[in-house]
Amino acid sequence: MQVTPAATLRPAAAHALRLSTETLDDATSLTRATGRQRRHSSILKVSCWAAAHHQHNSNPQHFKATGIRIAKTLHAFYQFCRPHTIFGTIIGITSVSLLPVKSLDDFTLIAIWGFLEALVAALCMNVYVVGLNQIFDIEIDKVNKPTLPLASGEFSVPTAVVLVVAFLVMSISIGIRSKSAPLMCALLVSFLLGSAYSIDVPLLRWKRHAFLAAFCIIFVRAVVVQLAFFAHMQQHVLKRPLAPTRSVVFATFFMCCFAAVIALFKDIPDVDGDRDFGIQSMTVRLGQQRVHRLCINILMTAYAAAILVGASSTNLYEKIVIVSGHVLLASTLWQRAQQFDIENKDCITQFYMFIWKLFYAEYFLIPFV
The missing domain is CATH 1.10.357.140 (UbiA prenyltransferase)
Structure with missing residues (x-):
C-alpha cells in the first residue's frame, strides 16, 4: 500500500476547505435572502391589510359625509x-x-x-x-x-x-x-x-x-x-x-281679502329690515299693532260675508258645510288673535304661518259654494 505524502494532501485539503466555505457562504446568503423575502412579504401583507381596512372604514364615512351634504x-x-x-x-x-x-x-x-x-x-x-x-x-x-x-x-x-x-x-x-x-x-x-x-x-x-x-x-x-x-x-x-260660476266669483272676491291680509301681515315680522333698507311697507308707516288689527278685521269681515253667502244657498248640504266651516275658521282666528303678542317675533311668525293655513283651508270650502 502506497502512502500519500503530506505535501500532496495540503492542496487538496485547502481546496476542500474553500469549497466548504463557499458552500457555507452560499447557504448563509440564501438564508438571509429568504429571511428578507419573508420580512418583505410580511410587511407587504400588513400594508395591504392596513390599506384594505382603511378603505373599509373610510367608505361608510365617505358615504355618510356625502349623504349629509346632499341632505343639506x-x-x-x-x-x-x-x-x-x-x-x-x-x-x-x-x-x-x-x-x-x-x-x-x-x-x-x-x-x-x-x-x-x-x-x-x-x-x-x-x-x-x-x-x-x-x-x-x-x-x-x-x-x-x-x-x-x-x-x-x-x-x-x-x-x-x-x-x-x-x-x-x-x-x-x-x-x-x-x-x-x-x-x-x-x-x-x-x-x-x-x-x-x-x-x-x-x-x-x-x-x-x-x-x-x-x-x-x-x-x-x-x-x-x-x-x-x-x-x-x-x-x-x-x-x-x-x-x-258662483264658486269662482266668490273665490275671486274672498281671495282678494285674503291676499291683502297676506300682503300686509308678511311685513310685520320684517319691520326692522324694511325700515333699515327704506322699504315703505304699511307696517313701517302705521306700526305693527295697527296693521295686525287691520288684518284681523279684514279676515273677520270676509268670513262674515262667506257665512251670509252660505246661508243664502238653496242646497242644504252646501249651506251646512259653508256656514259651519267658516264659523269654525272665524272662531279659530279670533281665539288665536287674542293670544297674539306683538313683542314676540316668534309669535308673529307663527301667526303669519297660521294665516297661510287659513288660506289653505278656504280652498277646501270654495268648491262647496
Missing part, C-alpha cells in the same frame, strides 16, 4: 322655494281646477294631463318669483330671515341665478307647449309682476311701495289664480264655453 343641499333648496307659497299654489290651483268639473266623466286622462301641465308650470313660476326676490333681498334677509339659503351663505348668488332662470324657462316652455291662452296669460302676468316686485332698477322694485307691493300679491294670488286657471280648465281642457 336639498333642505336649502326646500327653503329657497319658500314651501308655504308652494303649498298655497298647489292647493289653490287644485281647488280652482275642480270648479268647472260637473261629473266624474270629466276626469279623463286629457283633463288630468291639462291640470298637471298648469300646476307644474305654475310651480316653476312660483320658484322663479320667490327665488328672484331672495336674490335682490340678500342684505335685508340677513336681518329679517337669516336662515334663508342666500342670506346664510348655503347658496351662492350664481347658484340662485341658475335656479331662477332654469325654472323660468321650464315654466314658459310648459306654457307654450300647452297652447293654452289662459295658462300663458297667467304665467306672463306672474312673471311681469314678480319681476317688477323684486328687481332693483329704476321704475321697478315695487315692494318699496306699500300699494304697489300689495297690488302685485293681490292680483296674482286672487285674480290670476282664480280666473286664469279656471278658464284654462273650462275652456282649453274641457272645451266648454267660458262662463263664470
Whole structure:
C-alpha cells in the first residue's frame, strides 16, 4: 500500500476547505435572502391589510359625509322655494281646477294631463318669483330671515341665478307647449309682476311701495289664480264655453281679502329690515299693532260675508258645510288673535304661518259654494 505524502494532501485539503466555505457562504446568503423575502412579504401583507381596512372604514364615512351634504343641499333648496307659497299654489290651483268639473266623466286622462301641465308650470313660476326676490333681498334677509339659503351663505348668488332662470324657462316652455291662452296669460302676468316686485332698477322694485307691493300679491294670488286657471280648465281642457260660476266669483272676491291680509301681515315680522333698507311697507308707516288689527278685521269681515253667502244657498248640504266651516275658521282666528303678542317675533311668525293655513283651508270650502 502506497502512502500519500503530506505535501500532496495540503492542496487538496485547502481546496476542500474553500469549497466548504463557499458552500457555507452560499447557504448563509440564501438564508438571509429568504429571511428578507419573508420580512418583505410580511410587511407587504400588513400594508395591504392596513390599506384594505382603511378603505373599509373610510367608505361608510365617505358615504355618510356625502349623504349629509346632499341632505343639506336639498333642505336649502326646500327653503329657497319658500314651501308655504308652494303649498298655497298647489292647493289653490287644485281647488280652482275642480270648479268647472260637473261629473266624474270629466276626469279623463286629457283633463288630468291639462291640470298637471298648469300646476307644474305654475310651480316653476312660483320658484322663479320667490327665488328672484331672495336674490335682490340678500342684505335685508340677513336681518329679517337669516336662515334663508342666500342670506346664510348655503347658496351662492350664481347658484340662485341658475335656479331662477332654469325654472323660468321650464315654466314658459310648459306654457307654450300647452297652447293654452289662459295658462300663458297667467304665467306672463306672474312673471311681469314678480319681476317688477323684486328687481332693483329704476321704475321697478315695487315692494318699496306699500300699494304697489300689495297690488302685485293681490292680483296674482286672487285674480290670476282664480280666473286664469279656471278658464284654462273650462275652456282649453274641457272645451266648454267660458262662463263664470258662483264658486269662482266668490273665490275671486274672498281671495282678494285674503291676499291683502297676506300682503300686509308678511311685513310685520320684517319691520326692522324694511325700515333699515327704506322699504315703505304699511307696517313701517302705521306700526305693527295697527296693521295686525287691520288684518284681523279684514279676515273677520270676509268670513262674515262667506257665512251670509252660505246661508243664502238653496242646497242644504252646501249651506251646512259653508256656514259651519267658516264659523269654525272665524272662531279659530279670533281665539288665536287674542293670544297674539306683538313683542314676540316668534309669535308673529307663527301667526303669519297660521294665516297661510287659513288660506289653505278656504280652498277646501270654495268648491262647496
